Amino acid sequence: MAGTFKIVLIGSGNAGTQLGHAFSQVGHQVLQVYSKTIESAKILANQLDAAYTNELNQIDQNADFYIIAIKDDAINKIPASLNISEKIIAHTAGSVPMEVLKDLSPNFGIFYPLQTLSKDKTVDFTTIPICIEGSNHETLYQLKSLAESLSTSVQEIHFEKRKMLHLSAVFVCNFTNHMYTIASDLLKKEGLSFDLILPLIRETTEKLNHVSPVEGQTGPAIRNDQEVIEEHLGALEENEDYQNIYKLLTESIQKKN
Amino acid sequence: MAGTFKIVLIGSGNAGTQLGHAFSQVGHQVLQVYSKTIESAKILANQLDAAYTNELNQIDQNADFYIIAIKDDAINKIPASLNISEKIIAHTAGSVPMEVLKDLSPNFGIFYPLQTLSKDKTVDFTTIPICIEGSNHETLYQLKSLAESLSTSVQEIHFEKRKMLHLSAVFVCNFTNHMYTIASDLLKKEGLSFDLILPLIRETTEKLNHVSPVEGQTGPAIRNDQEVIEEHLGALEENEDYQNIYKLLTESIQKKN
Numbered sequence: 001m002a003g004t005f006k007i008v009l010i011g012s013g014n015a016g017t018q019l020g021h022a023f024s025q026v027g028h029q030v031l032q033v034y035s036k037t038i039e040s041a042k043i044l045a046n047q048l049d050a051a052y053t054n055e056l057n058q059i060d061q062n063a064d065f066y067i068i069a070i071k072d073d074a075i076n077k078i079p080a081s082l083n084i085s086e087k088i089i090a091h092t093a094g095s096v097p098m099e100v101l102k103d104l105s106p107n108f109g110i111f112y113p114l115q116t117l118s119k120d121k122t123v124d125f126t127t128i129p130i131c132i133e134g135s136n137h138e139t140l141y142q143l144k145s146l147a148e149s150l151s152t153s154v155q156e157i158h159f160e161k162r163k164m165l166h167l168s169a170v171f172v173c174n175f176t177n178h179m180y181t182i183a184s185d186l187l188k189k190e191g192l193s194f195d196l197i198l199p200l201i202r203e204t205t206e207k208l209n210h211v212s213p214v215e216g217q218t219g220p221a222i223r224n225d226q227e228v229i230e231e232h233l234g235a236l237e238e239n240e241d242y243q244n245i246y247k248l249l250t251e252s253i254q255k256k257n
Numbered sequence: 258m259a260g261t262f263k264i265v266l267i268g269s270g271n272a273g274t275q276l277g278h279a280f281s282q283v284g285h286q287v288l289q290v291y292s293k294t295i296e297s298a299k300i301l302a303n304q305l306d307a308a309y310t311n312e313l314n315q316i317d318q319n320a321d322f323y324i325i326a327i328k329d330d331a332i333n334k335i336p337a338s339l340n341i342s343e344k345i346i347a348h349t350a351g352s353v354p355m356e357v358l359k360d361l362s363p364n365f366g367i368f369y370p371l372q373t374l375s376k377d378k379t380v381d382f383t384t385i386p387i388c389i390e391g392s393n394h395e396t397l398y399q400l401k402s403l404a405e406s407l408s409t410s411v412q413e414i415h416f417e418k419r420k421m422l423h424l425s426a427v428f429v430c431n432f433t434n435h436m437y438t439i440a441s442d443l444l445k446k447e448g449l450s451f452d453l454i455l456p457l458i459r460e461t462t463e464k465l466n467h468v469s470p471v472e473g474q475t476g477p478a479i480r481n482d483q484e485v486i487e488e489h490l491g492a493l494e495e496n497e498d499y500q501n502i503y504k505l506l507t508e509s510i511q512k513k514n
Contacts, residue, residue, distance in 0.1 A: 014475060071480060163488070164447040165453065167489050172458050173476065178513070182428050183428045183429045200372055203385075208437065211375065221427075228330075245506065246427070252435060253432075
């Protein structure tokens with residue numbers, strides 16, 4: 001690692017919490033945690049042995065990096081009066097350009113970990129792609145150094161590509177996870193354990209190491225097994241929402257293949 | 258293992274191929290492979306050192322088990338004239354009752370591996386749940402013995418529950434895999450490698466060992482991050498199909514949480 005850094009975390013939600021722990025674990029010092037909810041700032045700060053505040057004008061001025069991990073549409077509401085002189089400030093959002101930070105410091109950039117982060121689930125950052133951008137060469141270099149202290153997969157990726165990565169992430173992570181939620185609901189109704197389909201879930205992803213998803217597609221939609229499809233739609237009659245999802249995705253698979 | 262069995266495989270598609278290899282690997286003898294496409298029967302039969310045919314009236318009468326792995330809606334079209342006396346016959350379909358086999362032998366049942374099977378992707382059957390049913394005690398016992406020779410997770414599961422398992426499998430496997438296909442399309446358009454989101458895909462499933470899918474949900478839908486959602490819908494404008502999927506799944510996540 002290039003060195004240890006002093007960091008202020010702006011945001012103590014899912015991403016802030018996991019980044020805070022990751023920074024701390026590799027030896028950086030989280031000086032302070034900001035959250036508009038003081039209780040949330042305090043919980044994370046206590047875990048990281050850091051100070052905390054819910055006032056942006058109380059932000060510690062002695063950090064090397066100010067890492068913003070708050071809701072995407074709140075990022076551009078951070079006031080230009082934030083007093084961090086010319087320190088490096090970066091946000092962690094997939095779909096927001098770095099230029100929203102330009103009034104806060106001349107040295108701004110992106111620190112976007114391509115991962116699903118929840119407060120209560122520790123992740124191993126070593127293999128997580130971290131996408132970075134910087135407003136100038138030195139800022140990029142410093143953000144790269146910070147990112148490489150966590151991960152072996154650091155990529156300089158500009159806005160259009162980052163947006164597409166984020167959109168793809170919504171499909172493979174959030175939407176996929178919703179498929180798991182639906183299955184969990186359905187199984188519960190029949191008194192079946194979710195554990196029964198875990199091996200199938202694992203193989204569905206493991207398969208990606210061997211065949212492309214379009215080649216690996218199986219099931220009633222791609223077999224055009226109309227009897228099964230009708231039966232499944234019938235079984236979903238009580239839940240119009242799930243029924244519509246089944247219909248739309250079945251048609252989409254059939255169109256694609 | 259209880260013993261080695263002689264097996265005739267009816268069907269040489271994805272499931273037939275993988276089951277054939279799995280049976281063979283644990284020491285059973287696949288006597289013969291049937292497919293209505295002689296070339297397909299021949300390819301698998303050669304791999305398993307078995308005979309092959311595309312005529313149901315040429316089926317070998319000396320097997321212990323006749324395992325049917327053909328399209329669901331073709332199962333009940335196997336003629337009652339199939340000459341297997343009182344041997345055990347079972348099909349591998351998730352959504353078809355075992356009774357469709359009742360005219361073929363008094364000893365019929367289900368041998369349903371809850372897994373995604375492709376011709377070219379070998380799977381480890383050891384942890385795959387195999388759901389069985391039998392028309393009588395002895396048939397159930399024999400099918401259990403065959404299933405336990407492949408897997409440590411053998412379950413007697415009746416029709417209604419099996420159907421729900423199959424429906425859940427469509428969501429967690431086929432629909433999830435379609436999410437991967439869509440992401441792969443989107444990334445390709447921007448010249449990005451699919452490998453970049455593999456760690457995210459892995460973590461999305463790994464997370465299921467720690468939190469339930471409904472608790473583990475993240476992303477713009479559940480954060481109700483309307484700006485990002487609008488931007489994503491805009492980015493999908495060229496593909497109405499993907500745009501509709503994004504809309505429907507976003508709404509469904511928001512309703513659920």
